[in-house]
Amino acid sequence: MARKDPPEPSVQPDMTPTLERAAPPPDAMDADAFVAMLKEHDRLLRSLVYRMVGNRDLMDDVLQEVYLKAFRARASFRGESSPATWLYRIAYNACLDELRKNGRWQPAELDEAMPDPAPEPGEQVALRGDIAAALDALPVEQRAAILLVDLHGMDYAAAGAVLGAGAGTVGSRVSRGRAALRRILSEGNAR
């Protein structure tokens, strides 16, 4: 039986020691212990949510809801992944909900089906020399894939688990996102 997704390299991210630190499972935690656990993962979650929603106030609002949802749902944590992956997934879904509310998100199916489009929004902005803006201009799914893989160090399968996508799809999103971001990096080095 052939697997559809390409073999995905597996990686232990640079931040793994932070993510995988031994701790009681979330379903065993009271409020104080849960907050302590959240603080361990908070910086990474902030870096994802901030880049997804675009400003600090929204980041705080989203993360308040993410952490509250996670606390309410902690009994459903099955221990089949790390608490970090679990939190990432809740956070990503919350970001999409927030973007939907503001009409800023469109599913990327069409985008992914296109073979090789002409300059993407990210590339156009990248030419202006602003990587943060280039990142913000990427389609949401590409942006999230880039953040999880290149910033947070996840492999494609792990990122796919957060994003609800297959490893192959994640790889495609990452490749396309990188193409846009590399442009600015090479231009910056040439100056």
Add this chain to the structure above:
Amino acid sequence: MNDTVRDPQVAAALEGLDVPDHAPDFWTDLTARLHAEEAAAPAEAPEAPAERGDGVVVPLASRRSAFRRHALRLTTVAAAVAVLAVALGGGLGTENGPLAPRPATAAEVASRVNAAFAEARTLRGTLVFRDAAGPGDRTTFIATASGDLRLETTTARGEVNVIAYDATRGVEEGYWLPGPAAASPPSAGVRTGLAPVQTPDQGPMAWVLRTSLAATLRAGSTGPAPEVTYEGRPAWLLEADAQPQDSAGDQAIDHIAATIDRETALPVRVVESRNGRTIREITIEGLTTGGEADRAAFDLDLPAGVTVSRTDEGFRRVPLTEVEARAGYAPLVPRTLPEGFELAEVAVAKRGGHTGPEGLNPDSRDVVSLAYRRGFATVLVTTRRQLPGEWYDPMGSGEGIVDRPERVTLGGALAGAERAELVVNAQGTAPHVWALTGTLVVTVSGDLSRAELLDVAGSLAA
């Protein structure tokens, strides 16, 4: 060591981006909200404080911890076996006649396994686990077609874990005794008011052979099943690829092979591997299907003096005719079911547990759960009120397993549904259909092929 997929240039640039701090009162506010949440409601459906055998009340904590470790292990095995058959294809049938004088197809073998399980009233045997570290747990089991189950496990560290589920009472009891080197005290738990099946609500734990049956029901490949010899007996080999899941870490697998005894058509061995290296082997020793089970096996005597956590998941068994009065709406009942399935359990809960990936769905209210059984095969129909909010698949896998839902259009009570999806995963939860009607959230799940799931879901009527 794994290879990295990071792009160092992009990574370095991204790491240079600012990450703003929270507002100064963020953690104070959050902590207050979590404390308020904690005071207002338990983490899940009604749960009583833990109580020790000596009458001392202890705080709620990891009530699942001792039993769950093993339950998870068995569930993982079950999921792995499910991969095998799902990957083989889809199709349901129970073939009892002699096989043609040619190599049997995987579908034919699966059909024979299905028939063996469908005819069984009880199952007994021992699961023996082995991994790279050597021999692991041994689990003896007794199960009935009514849903009763008893698992008794001895680990390599000398721990003893016993779980029994009485389907008639909807009660699961268990205890864990530490090994000689363990520092933890023994513990025990009792869960009452369980839903008939583990998902989407809180039911008894899934276990390998039950899910294995579900898997074989879904098998239907036209490819051959190689004939092999296992411990001197003729057998068939069913093989399939699996997509490695990140949540399994270095235990992730990409291939499964199940050995099926030719005479009994029952599974005797499952080998999970990655890149040709065995990750885990499960052998099933002494599997038999005959005889009656002693009811006492499903009613545990908990060890004296052991901490006991007690949980009521909120489901009550009622006659079908009482459902509307209890739930406030008429139950959706399938008009079409594969031959042999009969209504076995009707359970209603005013409030169910959290559902959906990561438990993110709105609260579950007025949950109705109808279980139909045929031998060890089960079909479950659940409904709950569609409270305001964002609904995800109530049976969505989450946590490292990617679902691949397919939008479908259905008839019957689900005609005109806001959303209806079919999910037949190689890993994760059982094959199912879920739908939002605007007033109800509906799931149909169980040991059915893709076509049967759609037929059953499309036949629901009040």
